Amino acid sequence: MTLRFAAIAAFSAFAALAPAAHAASYNTLTGEAPIVVAHRGASGYLPEETLGSYELAIKLGADYIEPDVQMTSDGHLVAMHDTTLNRTTDAAEMFAPRNGGYRVKDFTLAEIKQLTVKPTGALSGDKSPHQDFVPSMGDPYKVPTLDEVLTYLKDYNTANGTSVGIYPEAKSPFDSVKEQKIIDSLKSHGFTTAADKVILQSFAYESVVNLTSLLETNGMEAEVAQLGSVRLQDGVYGVSGSDGFNSLEKLAEVATGVGVSYGGITEAFIKAAHDLGLKVHAYTFRPLSEEEAFAMIQPMLDWGLDGFFTDYTDFGRTVVDAQQPAPVPLPAAAPLMLAGLGGLALLRRRRKAA
Numbered sequence: 001m002t003l004r005f006a007a008i009a010a011f012s013a014f015a016a017l018a019p020a021a022h023a024a025s026y027n028t029l030t031g032e033a034p035i036v037v038a039h040r041g042a043s044g045y046l047p048e049e050t051l052g053s054y055e056l057a058i059k060l061g062a063d064y065i066e067p068d069v070q071m072t073s074d075g076h077l078v079a080m081h082d083t084t085l086n087r088t089t090d091a092a093e094m095f096a097p098r099n100g101g102y103r104v105k106d107f108t109l110a111e112i113k114q115l116t117v118k119p120t121g122a123l124s125g126d127k128s129p130h131q132d133f134v135p136s137m138g139d140p141y142k143v144p145t146l147d148e149v150l151t152y153l154k155d156y157n158t159a160n161g162t163s164v165g166i167y168p169e170a171k172s173p174f175d176s177v178k179e180q181k182i183i184d185s186l187k188s189h190g191f192t193t194a195a196d197k198v199i200l201q202s203f204a205y206e207s208v209v210n211l212t213s214l215l216e217t218n219g220m221e222a223e224v225a226q227l228g229s230v231r232l233q234d235g236v237y238g239v240s241g242s243d244g245f246n247s248l249e250k251l252a253e254v255a256t257g258v259g260v261s262y263g264g265i266t267e268a269f270i271k272a273a274h275d276l277g278l279k280v281h282a283y284t285f286r287p288l289s290e291e292e293a294f295a296m297i298q299p300m301l302d303w304g305l306d307g308f309f310t311d312y313t314d315f316g317r318t319v320v321d322a323q324q325p326a327p328v329p330l331p332a333a334a335p336l337m338l339a340g341l342g343g344l345a346l347l348r349r350r351r352k353a354a
Contacts, residue, residue, distance in 0.1 A: 024325035027304040029274045033323065035307035036316040037167055038062035039284050040081055044311035045128045047117035048088060049079040051152050052140030056133050058156060061317035064165040064199065066309065067149050071178045076109040077146040077185060083171070089115040089143065109145070117141045121311055122288060146182065150189040165197025169227070170211065172204040172242040179207060183214045186222070198222035201259055203242040205251075212254045223256040225281060230264030237272040252276040257306065259283055262296075267303040274304060283309040285316065293319050 025031035041053030042060060054065045067079040085091035086102040094114055098106045119125055137152070144152075146168065153166055168186075170179050182200070191198050200211045200222055208226050215222055228241035238247040239258050251258060257279030260269075265282055273280045282300060285308055287293035293315035297308060301323060310316040 024327060026323065026325045027302065028306045029277070029279050029304070030306075031325075033325070034301055034305055034320055035063040035165075035281070036061060036313060036320055037064045037066050037281065037307060037309045038313045039066055039309040039311050040068065041065060042130070042311075042313055044121035044123050044286065045119075045130050046121070046124065046133075047119050047141045048121070049081060049143070050117050050141045051137050051144050051148065052135035054149065054152065055135050055137070055140070055156075056130060057313045058162075058164050059133075060313040061321075062164060062313045063307070064167040064197065065149075065153065066167040066169065067144075067146060068169045068171055069146055069178065069182055070104040070171055071175070071181070072107060072109045072112060073105055074108045075177075075181070077178070077181055078104065078109065078112060079144050079146060079149055080104055081171075085112070085115065088120060089117050091115055112143050115143055117143060122286070123312070146185050147189070150185060150191065154189055154191075163195075163197060165199065166191065167199045167201060170200065170202040170204075170207050172202060172207065174202075174204045174206040174210065174243070176210060179210050179214060183211070183218055183220070187218055187220060191222075192218075192220045194221040196222075199225055199257070201225040201227050203227040205241050205243050205246050208251075209254050223279075224254070225257040225259045225279075226251050226255045227259045227283075229261045230266070230269050232269075237269050248273055248276050248278060252278050257281060259309070262300065262308070265300055265303075265305070270300075270304045279306040281305075281307040281309065285310040285312075287312060287315050290315055290318050294322075 026033050028034055038057030040048035041050065042056040043053060046053040046056055049067060057065055068081040069077050070080040070083065071077055082088065083104060084102045085104060085107065091102045095111065153164060156162065157164055168182060170182055186198060202208055202211065205226060208224055212224050226239050226241060228239040231238055231240045231245055233245055236247050238245050239251060239260060255278065258273060259281040262282035262285060270280050282305055285296050287296050297316065297319045308316065
């Protein structure tokens with residue numbers, strides 16, 4: 001679709017508005033319910049970034065699961081938050097330090113597959129309300145590859161008629177080889193269209209630009225989010241990532257959203273992002289009860305927050321499900337009009353990234 005055609009389609013839809021119907025709308029950019037992202041899986045309860053943890057998160061109501069992506073010494077992508085293995089696994093019991101430590105990139109996939117991931121969440125072990133949960137797969141707490149996470153998710157959605165999405169993070173710093181491998185893995189497993197619900201993210205602006213370009217080159221559709229902290233610089237809102245500050249206006253040229261630390265989010269920031277067509281996702285909520293969850297999350301949902309990361313999917317799900325979307329007039333042709341405008345925004349980002 002050319003820019004001219006998209007504009008004509010949007011204008012035609014607007015001109016042909018039918019009598020208004022009523023629909024429910026949330027205070028988000030799209031009017032859809034805020035998404036609940038399972039941060040490293042159900043990491044508050046089970047060993048993070050494992051298939052068992054992702055499975056529990058899905059069963060607790062996650063809209064998306066989040067794998068962080070690191071690369072092994074022999075070029076395989078694994079789900080691991082840290083650049084090192086020793087905080088979350090038994091690496092120190094299995095291997096001597098290598099190059100002075102236990103960096104993921106210093107070990108092969110075969111070596112990492114010998115490790116077991118340990119629970120680290122505040123409500124794990126005997127504190128967990130989900131002690132009776134039994135994962136469906138063998139070796140649920142081994143370090144999975146990105147391919148294994150994608151295979152599990154695809155199979156789960158197919159078997160259960162669900163559409164849980166995936167929100168992979170290309171860990172900074174910028175690494176073009178790793179990012180190409182992430183795109184290749186998504187493509188090989190059939191995660192190529194908007195319906196597959198993929199959101200890519202990185203703290204590095206250079207990675208955000210590269211991922212957007214790679215999606216275009218491969219004919220794939222996915223959202224891309226810049227991670228970082230909220231900053232107001234010279235009266236201009238933006239995000240401070242691992243490679244510096246970028247204004248929301250600049251980010252809107254290459255990204256579809258921002259993922260920012262919840263401590264810095266304000267209603268004004270969300271409005272500024274929405275005015276530029278950017279979604280706002282907050283990280284990371286770690287409430288230890290439903291009461292805490294409502295106290296932490298509800299104010300930001302009232303401001304229009306589009307989604308959030310949490311270690312406790314069930315608490316986050318409860319908060320979102322308690323929201324009462326307001327009935328608003330919805331012209332019959334509005335979805336077409338919004339689709340046309342969305343096409344304009346997507347084409348703008350693709351041209352800027354090219």
